[in-house]
Amino acid sequence: MRRDVRYKQRGMSLSALLLWSVVLIFVAILGMKMIPVYREYAAIKTTLAAMTNDPVLLDGTKEDIRKSFNKRAQIDDISAVNGNDLDINKESGKIVLGIIYSVKTPLFANISLYFDFNVSSEK
Known part of the structure; x- marks a missing residue:
């Protein structure tokens, strides 16, 4: 009546x-x-979306928009881009903002992760 041990052991x-x-x-x-x-x-x-909805920036210059982005980026701890990287277009009474940027993050020794982003305030 002895059963085979192999069938009882699991794991x-x-x-x-x-x-x-x-x-x-x-x-x-x-x-x-x-x-x-x-x-x-x-x-x-989120910062680009908030800036698009800011009525103060609608009448501002491109330099005002860049300065505003830099201030918001400092608060939100954004270091990958700055206001000079912004692509700013004013169309039919609204602002369209965009940024294309890349981030390289080291993984191990000489291996890195590379990310490409294309962020726009348009939906």
Whole structure:
């Protein structure tokens, strides 16, 4: 009445546990490197949307808009771009703002993550 032991033992082997641990650590490191880049992207997008809806800037010059962006960027801790990178268009009584930028984030040794963003206040 003795059953075969192989069928009762279930679970992960030590090598599988180590492999999955390495995979999870790699994914965690990748996430920790990517999250700040996408948070900054979201902050830039929010800032452009807020500036588009600001009635004071509708009558302002392009230099006023750039200065306003620089002030807001300093508050929101945006360092990837500045006011000089803004593409400013005034169309039919409204402002359309856009920025095209890239971010390079080091991952390991000589391996980096490279992100290209095209942010616009238009929907």
